[in-house]
Amino acid sequence: MELEELKTIWLDLRAHVDQLAGERQQYYDFFEQATEAYVITDLYGTIADANGAAVDILQRRKRYLRGKPLAALVALEQRSEFRRRLRALGSREPGAERSWRSIFESPGLRTDVELSARLIDRPGGPGGICWRLEALA
Amino acid sequence: MTTVGAVRELMVKRLEAESLDGEGRREMEMALEELDVMWEELQGQAALLVRENERYAEFFQYAPDAYLITDAGGNIREANEAALELLRSPRGEVVGRPLSEYIAADDRVSFLSRSVGLVLGAMVNPAAWRAQLLPREGAALAAEFSVRAIPLKKSGVGGLCWLMRPAT
Numbered sequence: 471m472e473l474e475e476l477k478t479i480w481l482d483l484r485a486h487v488d489q490l491a492g493e494r495q496q497y498y499d500f501f502e503q504a505t506e507a508y509v510i511t512d513l514y515g516t517i518a519d520a521n522g523a524a525v526d527i528l529q530r531r532k533r534y535l536r537g538k539p540l541a542a543l544v545a546l547e548q549r550s551e552f553r554r555r556l557r558a559l560g561s562r563e564p565g566a567e568r569s570w571r572s573i574f575e576s577p578g579l580r581t582d583v584e585l586s587a588r589l590i591d592r593p594g595g596p597g598g599i600c601w602r603l604e605a606l607a
Numbered sequence: 608m609t610t611v612g613a614v615r616e617l618m619v620k621r622l623e624a625e626s627l628d629g630e631g632r633r634e635m636e637m638a639l640e641e642l643d644v645m646w647e648e649l650q651g652q653a654a655l656l657v658r659e660n661e662r663y664a665e666f667f668q669y670a671p672d673a674y675l676i677t678d679a680g681g682n683i684r685e686a687n688e689a690a691l692e693l694l695r696s697p698r699g700e701v702v703g704r705p706l707s708e709y710i711a712a713d714d715r716v717s718f719l720s721r722s723v724g725l726v727l728g729a730m731v732n733p734a735a736w737r738a739q740l741l742p743r744e745g746a747a748l749a750a751e752f753s754v755r756a757i758p759l760k761k762s763g764v765g766g767l768c769w770l771m772r773p774a775t
Contacts, residue, residue, distance in 0.1 A: 473618075476642075483649055490656035497663030499757050500674070500768055510666055518662065568671070586671040588689070602671040 507603040513560040513596060515540040515553075527583065527605050529576035540601070545573040545580060559587055560596065571606070582606040615639055675769040678759060679726050681705050681719070684766060693750070693771055695742040706769065711739030711747050718752075725754060725767055737774055749774035 501508060507523035520528065520535045528535060528543055544552045551572075558566035569586045583603050590598040618639065667674065673690035675683050686694070686701045694701060694709055710718045718738055735753035742748065751772045759766040 476615075476618075480646075480649075483646075483653065487649060487653045487656065490653060490660060494656055494660045494663065496676075496758055496766075497660065497667050500676075501663050501666050503755070503757075504770075505753070505755075506672060506770070508666070508670065510662065519666075588669050588671040590665050590669045591688075598665075600666055600669045600671055 507605075509535075509540065509601040509603060510590075511540055511599050511601065513598060515556050515599070518598065524603055527581060527603050528574060529579055529581075543574050543576070545575045548572055556599075559589065559599065562589070562596065574603075615643065673771040675701075675706060675771065676757060676759070677706050677722075677767045677769065679765065681707060681722050681726075684759065690771065693740070693742065693773070695744045700743065709741050711741055714738035721754075722767065725756065726765065740771065 501519070502521050504521055505523060507521065507527045509520045509524050509528075510518045512518065517535045517538050517540055520532055525532055525535070530543070541549055541552050541556065555567060555570060557563075559568070568588065569584065572583055572585055574581045574583050583605055586602040586604075588600050589596040590600060619636075667685070668687050670687055670689060673693040674687045675690050676685040678684050683701055683704055683706050686698060691698055691701060707715050707719055707722075721736070735751055737749055737751050739747045740750040751774050753770045754767050757766050757768040
């Protein structure tokens, strides 16, 4: 009897995991395979995830990017300006811009980028930022 | 205690009552321990998937670009915040409606033929094109559409993911 019950519970959890995996696929594909370059950060600009197109622009491995401040990839001379805009955005300052230009730096490469940002709304307030990075010719 | 933990405890009690020899008991206990580890791994996998689902679903919802997901029939299954702003419509009005209803009549036939081709697996050339978008309120606006195939949530069957941008 207990074995039967155990088997049922096990199969239920397995089915739940399979369903979650199926649901994850749509949103994961949406993010990862987008032709646009997207980065997800917390409100302080710490990178939670970057898709393949963003990795191409930032010229860093995904594993390197996770947990790094996005500001650290901005050219030194523009970093304080980036942080100022980030603070304004995260604290919903009136008039805070959602789009601006910046320069990203990787070893041996500087890339002009148009940044667009949108706050992630959660019931308790903004919970992070979704960024689009567009490399300018 | 989890349900599986309760069942396990019952089994241990039953084992104690059974007259298994020392080796038989040890083997059974090892099998139960193994089961515990596998159960924890499966639960960990479920928790990780829930967190990832939340993160990617949240990203879809708050992406800086306007995105829609349609099913094989061209009906809108999902729309993110930026798309709702562009269509100037609440979510309840958008989800379930054919995307073609938001396309101006002059562009609708061309739009539909591209959509059907994509659903049937044909390559679209060009990958992005312009059409007049009809928001619920206000004037029509020129928008650039690009599209790619995407598996639909739950069913996993093919759907289309549309990126819409006001044309510059």
